[in-house]
Amino acid sequence: MASNGVTVVGGRAEEAWFRAVNDVARSTPWLHTPARLYAEYGVVLFAGLLLVSWLLARRTGDLSRVTAALWAPAGALVAVGLNQLVAGAVAEQRPYAAMPGVLVLVSRSSDPSFPSDHAVMAGAVAAGVLLAHRRLGLLAAGLAVLMAATRVYVGAHFPLDVVAGLALGAAAAVASYLLLRPLLLRLVVLLARTPLRPLVTAQPVLS
Numbered sequence: 001m002a003s004n005g006v007t008v009v010g011g012r013a014e015e016a017w018f019r020a021v022n023d024v025a026r027s028t029p030w031l032h033t034p035a036r037l038y039a040e041y042g043v044v045l046f047a048g049l050l051l052v053s054w055l056l057a058r059r060t061g062d063l064s065r066v067t068a069a070l071w072a073p074a075g076a077l078v079a080v081g082l083n084q085l086v087a088g089a090v091a092e093q094r095p096y097a098a099m100p101g102v103l104v105l106v107s108r109s110s111d112p113s114f115p116s117d118h119a120v121m122a123g124a125v126a127a128g129v130l131l132a133h134r135r136l137g138l139l140a141a142g143l144a145v146l147m148a149a150t151r152v153y154v155g156a157h158f159p160l161d162v163v164a165g166l167a168l169g170a171a172a173a174v175a176s177y178l179l180l181r182p183l184l185l186r187l188v189v190l191l192a193r194t195p196l197r198p199l200v201t202a203q204p205v206l207s
Contacts, residue, residue: 075177078172
């Protein structure tokens with residue numbers, strides 16, 4: 001519970017962790033601009049990762065990989081949608097609403113803080129890309145962790161918000177893919193036999 005009566009999921013320990021990161025942000029003004037830009041616009045990079053994942057899978061002609069790559073953006077949307085339900089139920093205030101005097105480097109939002117939408121998106125994209133392409137997925141995972149850390153650094157979230165967001169995003173993306181994979185794979189195989197074949201493979205048609 002925060003000192004002003006606002007509930008914080010992790011309690012006083014969570015507040016202490018946030019203040020420690022916020023103190024680091026105060027002492028590193030040279031990092032403010034890149035951190036703010038990544039925290040706010042890094043979503044574009046994750047969209048690029050999804051596109052590259054699809055292009056790489058399509059080039060291999062492996063329809064199983066293509067299926068995973070095509071579902072990855074949909075899985076991210078599922079994860080973000082699920083997060084709206086969780087965030088609304090928990091209704092945790094943002095750090096700057098719960099704690100006076102904190103440094104905030106981004107525009108303030110009245111949206112719930114737990115879990116972080118940005119972390120959910122990043123975790124879901126990383127998991128989805130990893131299902132289709134291991135090396136690119138590891139890169140995406142590293143960028144997802146960086147996104148989570150940056151959201152705390154700029155003062156938008158508590159640490160637990162982003163940890164939970166990464167976990168929820170990854171779990172939702174993987175679970176939805178595993179649940180729908182048989183149907184999705186059949187659809188991709190069917191597409192490969194139609195004029196839409198270039199969407200799922202760059203391999204030439206065998207005569």
